[in-house]
Amino acid sequence: MCDIYKSVNVALGANLESVFGVPFDTVSAAMRLLEADGFSVAARSRIFRTPCFPAGAGPDYANACVMLNVPDGATPHDVLDHLHKIEAACGRQRKDRWGARTADLDLLTFGQTVLPDLGRFAQWRDLPAPEQLRQTPDQLIVPHPRLQDRAFVLVPLNDIAPDWQHPVSGKTVAQMYADLPQELLEEITPIDGSD
Numbered sequence: 001m002c003d004i005y006k007s008v009n010v011a012l013g014a015n016l017e018s019v020f021g022v023p024f025d026t027v028s029a030a031m032r033l034l035e036a037d038g039f040s041v042a043a044r045s046r047i048f049r050t051p052c053f054p055a056g057a058g059p060d061y062a063n064a065c066v067m068l069n070v071p072d073g074a075t076p077h078d079v080l081d082h083l084h085k086i087e088a089a090c091g092r093q094r095k096d097r098w099g100a101r102t103a104d105l106d107l108l109t110f111g112q113t114v115l116p117d118l119g120r121f122a123q124w125r126d127l128p129a130p131e132q133l134r135q136t137p138d139q140l141i142v143p144h145p146r147l148q149d150r151a152f153v154l155v156p157l158n159d160i161a162p163d164w165q166h167p168v169s170g171k172t173v174a175q176m177y178a179d180l181p182q183e184l185l186e187e188i189t190p191i192d193g194s195d
């Protein structure tokens, strides 16, 4: 049923207490809440304790990834709307970029889709700078532009989608994971909720 090449993958993170409890409980609850409005969870990673990035900017996070089955005809924006509803149910107020948060759900991949569609830029030299791309509030960027840099994303994503291939770089998740510095991986540990 689930074609890894076409898979829709979502990252979950939390580092503050929410209405559901500690970050591990929030991430578990968010995984359950994703199962609504025609969406279902095809695969879920383990939940990991990860040091806050940037270092020292807040408590450790609980991070995980899920692969979603999406309703027929759903667009990446429909998925993002669904994620924002779940963030709201966990008590997230969207204000603080990279600040501590009760719940953060990011759309990592939507199959081989690349957004924004840069086809309208006739030449590479016409491309806007990355920081300008981020400035439109509703601008959705897929695959998530920082997924290849983040151990706290690639470790859980490698649990569920090691063979997904980045449509721009051509690298699989397993290759991006293997490219991470070893010392980053040592700081990341699976948690089971009893600690």
Ligand SMILES: Nc1ncnc2c1ncn2[C@@H]1O[C@H](COP(=O)(O)OP(=O)(O)OP(=O)(O)O)[C@@H](O)[C@H]1O
Residues within 6 Å of the ligand: 080, 094, 096, 097, 098, 099, 104, 105, 106, 107, 108, 137, 138, 139, 140, 141, 142, 143, 144, 145, 146
């Ligand atoms: N792939 C994506 N997944 C989630 N949000 C995205 C994505 N691309 C663009 N956005 C937009 O980014 C905005 C900021 O999102 P958010 O507050 O979650 O950022 P952040 O988690 O602080 O930083 P980062 O994006 O580096 O994880 C949102 O309004 C959302 O519309």
Ligand SMILES: Nc1nc2c(c(=O)[nH]1)N=C(CO)CN2
Residues within 6 Å of the ligand: 012, 013, 014, 050, 051, 052, 053, 054, 060, 061, 063, 097, 098, 099, 104, 152
């Ligand atoms: N370990 C970790 N650090 C972060 C995370 C996250 O999910 N895990 N999310 C951030 C905002 O996107 C900023 N820093």
